[in-house]
Amino acid sequence: MTGGRPTRTVEEERTYRKQRLAASFRIFARLGFDEGAGGHITARDPGDPHQFWINPFTVPFARIRVSDLILVDADGHVLQGTGTVNPAGYAIHSAIHAARPDVVAAAHTHSVYGRAWAALGRQLDPLTQDACVFFEDHAVYEGFEGVVLDSVEGKRIAEVLGGGKAVVLRNHGLLTVGTTVQEAAWWFVTMDSCARVQLIAEAAGTPVPISSDIARATATVMGTPAMGRLNFRPMYADIVRAQPDLLD
Template sequence: MTGTLSHPVAQERVYRRQRLAAALRLFARYGFDEGAGGHITARDPGDPDRFWINPFAVHFGHIRASDLLLVDADGTVVEGDGRVNPAGFAIHSQIHHARPDVVAVAHAHSTYGRAFATLGVPLAPITQDACAFHGDHAVFDGFDGVVLESEEGRRIAERLGTGKAVILRNHGLLTVGGSVQEAAWWFITMDSSCRVQLLAQAAGTPVPVAPEAAEATARTMGTPEMGRLNFRPLYADIVRAEPDLLD
């Protein structure tokens, strides 16, 4: 099917796959990989009911664009070699279904994201960067073990709502975006913001940004354009350092 699509669609497919591979390499660089856990997906531009995902139990740092798997709505691999992480499909398929505006979904077991998730509270607007999530993320407090059922994925998608991120209590972070670049950047900066808040709380009582200022900052720092802009230098750097990811 993919070989019969129009040229612009084929170009967009290559574009998304290369940035998805780059995002996975960046996650490895940031230490977000944890054994076989973690996954990032990108909706296929030719068939919105299918998405690209990293193969199960392959290190993020080894992923190339050609290694990615195309999965249909039933979880069947229709292009590529490898298996799909069952938890990855259970979560991502439901979010892609519930949010047609979302192109990419990112979830990984980052250290600071997991630590912060144990608190069961939203990220506080205590820094300019954290304000990107002000009023635009939620906490999912229904942890019942490893997510292997579509119903659990549906509940996560429901809790995410129209936001850009959800903190999965006792689990970690999940972010979404209208592009791979956005979803990846929101995850990177959210994990960093979790680290800052944990450090600040360990040192004392953080002073939050005033609500009006937090809202104004969110309108600048939390836009799709800002997500893509911040991902751009990271993409350029990882491609220069590891050009094989584009293969």
């Protein structure tokens, strides 16, 4: 056992990550996080930490299968799979994977509430139990300069992310990371939801934030890797049962 999880061979771990990566795209599609050709989720390859799996450019999230995923190296070359890599996806994710050896997966899409919140250029406040997940564990990247196609900007985003689990990309959207695919995907789902809640609460009146001490204590329970994996589990089970072809 490793960290409470069963020990797998490299090939078994690769399959495990790819299955959850494909499922994450289907879940994101169900939640409306996909729009056009934008958005990407990556999973570091267990056999080579300098390579990662990513969705092929322009393939709809709702149609992605395990067999559609492509393997990319640190220079952006496609090593396995058919298709091309989203240039922005490579610029952002390659920098994050290089800067954070602990990160197995990263997720970024142009979700509606994520973009709305990003337009404010602020961190989320601890207004609910779920929002406490990100208390003192996310940042705001304020250097929007258009579509991220430059590796330099990708490195800047990684620097602002630091050791946190998420970053608000001002005027762009949300980005989350995790030590597993499950974590990165769940953090994105709940972060977008928290953005929605705060937007609604502020539109209705003046929200009452949770105190720093309580928010910090709540984060130690709700914001752990184990909790991220736990919350992803029912979503994974549901999407696999409803759309088993994603495992092809």
